[in-house]
Amino acid sequence: MTTADGTNTYAYDTRGRMVQAVSSIGGVYDELIRTRPGSVRGFVSGAAFWDVGTPADYLKTSAVFAAGAHVDRGRRVQIDPSAVVRDSILWDDVVVGAGCRLERCIVTDRVTVKAGARWTNTILIAGNDDATAVSLST
Numbered sequence: 001m002t003t004a005d006g007t008n009t010y011a012y013d014t015r016g017r018m019v020q021a022v023s024s025i026g027g028v029y030d031e032l033i034r035t036r037p038g039s040v041r042g043f044v045s046g047a048a049f050w051d052v053g054t055p056a057d058y059l060k061t062s063a064v065f066a067a068g069a070h071v072d073r074g075r076r077v078q079i080d081p082s083a084v085v086r087d088s089i090l091w092d093d094v095v096v097g098a099g100c101r102l103e104r105c106i107v108t109d110r111v112t113v114k115a116g117a118r119w120t121n122t123i124l125i126a127g128n129d130d131a132t133a134v135s136l137s138t
Contacts, residue, residue, distance in 0.1 A: 055106060055123055055136050062089050074109075083113075106136065 032039045050061040066072045071085045074092035079085055083100040090096070090107045097115035105119050110126040113119070124131040 059087075059089060059104060059106060059136065063087060080115075104136065107131075 029040050050064065052058040052061050062072050070087055071079075072089045074090055074094065076092060077090045077094045077096075079090075079096040080098040080100065082098045083096045083102075085096060085100070085102045086104075088102045088105040088107065091109045091111075093110045094107050095112040096102065096107075097113055097117065099116045100113050101118045102113065103120045105121070106123045107113065108123070108125045111124045111131045113124065113131070119133065121136045123134040123136050125134065126132075
């Protein structure tokens, strides 16, 4: 039987005894510790940890730091007054056209969201002619 706790994967024998713990990051730290003692160190702190390991985590963490704002804006962002943008991150040089609706989106550098577009739980990435849309797992 194998189970996971979000960080490690544990393998058990038929009697329920743990026989192996495998790091979910492919053993990188284990190998460093084994081959280069002292190369991996820890620091104990009472500070909060904000996970940004996935796009969904990045969106959630950014919302916390935006202190109640519905939009985290980069530089030179233009949002048409008729557009609705909620719980989203807009990187630099983003243009949001008239009548757009963005909810829980990450819009990367230099994306133009065309007038009337509707996106929810999506990452918009600049392409050659148009933005590429990728589902944002939440």
